[in-house]
Amino acid sequence: MLVMGEVHTALLQNSGEIQEPVCRQVLGLMAGETVRVSRRPIAHALSPDLLTGVDCRLPSASQARVRAVGTVVSRCAITGGRVAQGSSYVRVERAAVDRRLSWSHYLSRPGVAEVLGKAKAGDLAAGFLDGAPPDCLDLGAISGRFLDLAQSSPLLDRRAPFRIPRTRLRWVTEVGEPSIRFTLHSDQVRTVRIAHPEPFTPALAALCEDLALHDWLLTTLLVLVERAGIGSAPGAQAAAKLAPAVDHLLHLWMPGAHVGESLAPYWESLDRRPGFTRQWRTLEDRVRDQVALNTLTLLSITAQTGRRCQ
Template identity: 45%
Template sequence: MLVLGEVLTSLLPSSAALPADAGERLLALTTGAQVIRSDRPMSYVVSPERLTGVDCHVPTGPHGTARAIGTVTTRAVLTGGHVLQSSARTTAVRSSHNRRLPWSYYLARPSSVEIIGKYRERALTDAFLAAAPAPPMLNLAAIAGHTADRVRNSAMVDSRVPFRSRQTTLRWAAALGAEGDALTFTVERPDHRTVRLQTHGTELGDVVALCEDLALHDWLLTTLTGLVTRAGLTGPKPSVAVDRIRPAVDHLLHLWMPGARLEVRTRRFWEEMEQRAGFGRQWAASVQRIRDHLALSTLRELGRLAGPAS
């Protein structure tokens, strides 16, 4: 089974972290549907899933496309009251009818698209991960972006961001039921990543949670290193650097908990990727650099205050 997905991750445009109760109200995007909430090990709120109908094309190779009809599932996730994610996914299924059927047929098979025409699964995966979607191509980022915009435009959000950051996109393709387990994480551009996953015996919900967790922690690391770079910690004005780096201490450092909500089977993908890419080591090095700079700045200020008295 081939599943295609995309996760958009960004800072919620709010001057302060939303309390969990407010996060529940913010993500109540479907009347009468349940919002999932967890307070341990940190605030984590998930909106009800929504379906979006699509009748579009998918790339099946470097130059080929095929028609895809069905539905895409989206949901929003708010972590720590600060980080907003919008996630879209669908399962690619080979059509046995080779023609368009009534919408009732596709609604009875939610979160899947039937592909009309011949294709090879590996070629479709490669083309999907490499594509720059434009109409009439399947654009999961646009569908996820609509959900994110609904959250950002809520009256509950004051649109006052505590620091500057960019949205990142993680596009993923997972072959469920494949022989063996493997994960490849690639930084394609400063704001775009791809994940190729194959796994045997892992539930779809666990795969979605893994990809959202990867996207969350990649965004945290990208945002933190960007703040450190812009702060100019080695510059001639240490007090200015302290002010620039303060948002990292106030809003980001406590959110780093890779794999905290994952099942044991999917958590090991994190462990294997950590051995190769060293996300955690890079995070720890950046955090230590911030703390060292703050300690030196504190000592410098204490010395300045004590100077006249001596």
């Protein structure tokens, strides 16, 4: 019917970026399972997939009582040794019979929740994207716990270079003519609705994780630039406040790095409108210009001081 997911993204609770061996330990959430690591074009580590059992109502825009039973797939990711994500998704499908079966049935279809009774995909999608009421499936809580799991690792020093809230991106994919809609809701909540002509594959979840990562980068850089008070604060002060952006963020922008070739057009269309990369480049230039201006000022002060001393 449809697939729904939620990704939480945050700055890793560590003073500097962590290296690959530490990443492997932080994300080694299951004995005997390998952490997948890719190094090109940017370091990206992915924990094994873990399952959580659920038996509850699904959010529905029409308030219909729709019960689903099954398992949610979750994982954690660390990009550039710096940004942590907790991600969960579930494929919602109609059950063959309208009663709950033994648990082994649901475990034979990992990552699927079966709907007992009638439900409309559009109604469930709209209900989920609007934000679920308390007695419904809570993918946000599951993703939040997985992110906490990585963040609370004893291997991290918990001295992050700046404080920034987590962002939450809820997504839904359905089969249909290719389309993507990205909506900013509040400071922290975003939704993505994707129609894809082929049946769901985990690559679509990876696309949403990549969107969430870049949306977080952009949101965070905007906040840091705003906090720097360019133009109102003295140049040196603004440049000092922008230093964490240079140290920790500017090199991480790599849209679509881990997204399959066939899904690249989704990223490209978002990059045309609203133009994430355009906004990122503008901000990046602003940060670099401020740092350069401040350097020039420092150089001219040094030069003047030098002349007076002669």
